[in-house]
Amino acid sequence: MQQKxxxxxxxxxxxxxxxxxxxxxxxxxxxxxxxDMRKTNMSAGRSINLALSDRGMRGLRLAGLESDILxxxxxxxxxxxxxxxxxxxxxxxxxxxxxxxxxxxxxxxxVLLLDKAEGTGKIAFYFETECLDVDFAHxxxxxRSAQTKEVRxxxxxxxxxxxxxxxxxxxxxxxxxxxxxxxxxxxxLTTGYKELEIPAGQGRTFQLDKNALHIWPRHGFMxxxxxxxxxxxxxxxxxxxxxxxxxxxxxxxxxxxxxFTEYFPDLTELMPDVLADFRANPTSSxxxxxxxxxxxxxxxxxxxxxxxxxxxxxxxxxNASFEDVVVLDGLIDKFGPAWAKVFDEFQTxxxxxxxxxxxxxxxxENEMRDATADPVFQLKRKIELQxxxxxxxxxxKYSLVTFREDITYHDAxxxxxxxxxxxxxxxxxxxxxxxxxxxxxxxxxxxxx
Numbered sequence: 001m002q003q004k005x006x007x008x009x010x011x012x013x014x015x016x017x018x019x020x021x022x023x024x025x026x027x028x029x030x031x032x033x034x035x036d037m038r039k040t041n042m043s044a045g046r047s048i049n050l051a052l053s054d055r056g057m058r059g060l061r062l063a064g065l066e067s068d069i070l071x072x073x074x075x076x077x078x079x080x081x082x083x084x085x086x087x088x089x090x091x092x093x094x095x096x097x098x099x100x101x102x103x104x105x106x107x108x109x110x111v112l113l114l115d116k117a118e119g120t121g122k123i124a125f126y127f128e129t130e131c132l133d134v135d136f137a138h139x140x141x142x143x144r145s146a147q148t149k150e151v152r153x154x155x156x157x158x159x160x161x162x163x164x165x166x167x168x169x170x171x172x173x174x175x176x177x178x179x180x181x182x183x184x185x186x187x188x189l190t191t192g193y194k195e196l197e198i199p200a201g202q203g204r205t206f207q208l209d210k211n212a213l214h215i216w217p218r219h220g221f222m223x224x225x226x227x228x229x230x231x232x233x234x235x236x237x238x239x240x241x242x243x244x245x246x247x248x249x250x251x252x253x254x255x256x257x258x259x260f261t262e263y264f265p266d267l268t269e270l271m272p273d274v275l276a277d278f279r280a281n282p283t284s285s286x287x288x289x290x291x292x293x294x295x296x297x298x299x300x301x302x303x304x305x306x307x308x309x310x311x312x313x314x315x316x317x318x319n320a321s322f323e324d325v326v327v328l329d330g331l332i333d334k335f336g337p338a339w340a341k342v343f344d345e346f347q348t349x350x351x352x353x354x355x356x357x358x359x360x361x362x363x364x365e366n367e368m369r370d371a372t373a374d375p376v377f378q379l380k381r382k383i384e385l386q387x388x389x390x391x392x393x394x395x396x397k398y399s400l401v402t403f404r405e406d407i408t409y410h411d412a413x414x415x416x417x418x419x420x421x422x423x424x425x426x427x428x429x430x431x432x433x434x435x436x437x438x439x440x441x442x443x444x445x446x447x448x449x
Contacts, residue, residue, distance in 0.1 A: 002027050003337055006141070006156040008131045008169055010034075012106070013304030013321035014162030015113035019063050020329055022122040026337075029156070030123060031143055033130035033163075038111055049226035049234045050109065051076070051213070051315030052102040054405045059322030062329060068112055073102035074227045080212040082266065083373045090212065091372070091381050094396075095388025099403045101315060103213070103226045131168040134159065136176070136296045141169075158339050159300045162321075165289055167306035173296060180296060188287040189311060191221075191365065192241045196277040198270045200231025207270050208233060215372055218263050221245065222369035225267075235271065238286075238369065247283045286311045288358050294347040298340025301347075303328065308354035313364040314401065316357050320409070324350060353409040360401060360413055380420075380427040383436055391442055418448050 003026055007018045010032035022028045052073060060069050077100045078092035093100055117123050128146040135141065141159060144151045161169030173182045201207045206227060208214055214225040214233070221240065225233040240246040245263075250256050256278050260268045268274060289309035294302040304321035328346055335341040371377040384396040397416025400407055422444050430436050 003157040004029070004155075006031065006154060006159045008141070008159065008161050009163030009167075009304075009306070010110075010114065010125065010127070011162065011164060011304070012110055012113065012318055013324065014160070015110065015117050016059055016063060016322060017160060017162060017303065017325050017328070018123050019113065019117040019120065020325055022117065022120045023063065024329075024332065028123045029126065029154070030117075031126045031129045031131055031154070033146070034127065036114075036125070036127040037107060038114060049228070050104050050106050050318045051226075052104045052109075053315065053319055053402045055316070055326075055402075056319035056322040058405045059325050062326055063116070065112070065116060068116065069104070069109070072108050072112065072229070073104045074229065075100045075211055076103055076213045076226070077211050078213070079372065080209055080214045081372045082214065082216045084218060084263070089378070090209075091378070092385055094399050094403065095385040095390075096392070096399075099399065101213070101402060103228070105228065106318075108229075131163065133175075134169055134172045134300060136172075136300060139299050157299075157337075161300065161302045161306045162304045164305045165287070165309035167302065169300060170291065170302055170306050173291075173300075173302075180293070182291065182293065184289075184291040186287050186289055188285055189362070189365070190240050190242070191238050192247055192283050192285050193239075194237050194247070194278065194283050195281050196235040196237060196271060196274055198225060198233040198235055198267075199273070204231035206231050206233075215368055216264055216267060217369050217371075217373040219370050219373070223264060223267060224368070235267075238365070241283070241285070250278075288362065290355060290358060292347070292351055294351070295343035298343050301343045307350075308358060310354075310358045310361045311365065312361070313368055314357065314361040316361065316401065316409075320354065320357050323405075356408075356410040356413040357401070360409070376424065376427050379430065379433065380423045382433055383423055383427060383430075383438075383441060386433075386436070386438055387442060387445075390438060394442065394445065415448070419445055422448070 005021055005026045005028055007014045007028060007030045010030050014030060018028050018030050057066065060066055078090055080088055080090050082088045118125065129143050130146065132142040132144055140153050140155045142151055143154055159169065161167050163169065173180055174184050198207055208225065210227040216223040221238060223235060223237050225235045227233055242248050245259055250259055253275060256275055260274055288311060291307065294307045303324045310317050327350055331342045331345050387394040388396065388399065395404060397420055400412035400416050401409065404412065426441055
């Protein structure tokens, strides 16, 4: 008898998961509280552009979508750093020619996944249908239609919670935390963000290098810009909520204009609507969700942001969620639909890696907003790039995390941190590339192994 599986949440992770489960022959139902984004103008503020890298591409490849994603992405070969004083500097992501990350629209990618999933003819989508709560003992959940207000019970063999950082399934787990021994934490940063825009130039031309992720680091806050297919750039201001400067101190038009002309004069010239954008778009918070266990009774499982929401500073949130699907798929290969074994092994394997990338993402805020303008850090990156160009077996911490899908996040973190300690100390002593002996550096790094 064909097993019925329910996926709660039709975002990126949920839709990819539903597609892959349908490809495996399961009967799949997807419940999403929002309207079908393909039929509705989703104008509630722009979504941060996503950085698609190797771990995420692996998930798309698993579902046969590698060629479909290519028209939607823009390769970003490195960071373009704009210090407050001095000239802009380009810092490649890797010393190898075939390693880069890709800018992709969250909405565009989600539409692709929805179209492909629906195209299988094996998945039933229920939009504007909210999961109210779940019944762990009876393998069911209650849902409510936003259109009819009808509440009904949905039964299934297994349920997957991919309903994001505010997961309804996780909320039920939290309400029964004593019985389930469920641990949960939500740690907010003092940093918030607001999205703005650099419009396309005449003829939909790019006003900045389209093949770079642009960063304006300002010691404690920053702006980043990622390219869009239409020639525009999505601009994100990361700034403290309180303090001066801080979002709470930017109230009047004069204060807002002064902030941008004081700290980002070159960028402001490219943003004629910066004041209107600042007023129109919300100020949002950034937080890390950690919880455990991720599964209940071999019947309910959390994946993606529902299990491990992270801040965006390593560009790995979506990639980690897609990797969840890859790992789960491999465990189905191993155990078949013996869900209790699959779910238990999944949470055991993935928890340590989810915690690792969450911690790395928080750490990387400092690197992006402060360290990228530090001459010692810049020299360290030059050393790393020279090592990668001359010694193919060497991978920087960033490369281990971003380009090595065969290495877990946890192993990449442990090895990468040790390498960083050695390289920062070496760069601080060397002061310039003329004083760097690459063979000596490599020997020091190999001593870690």
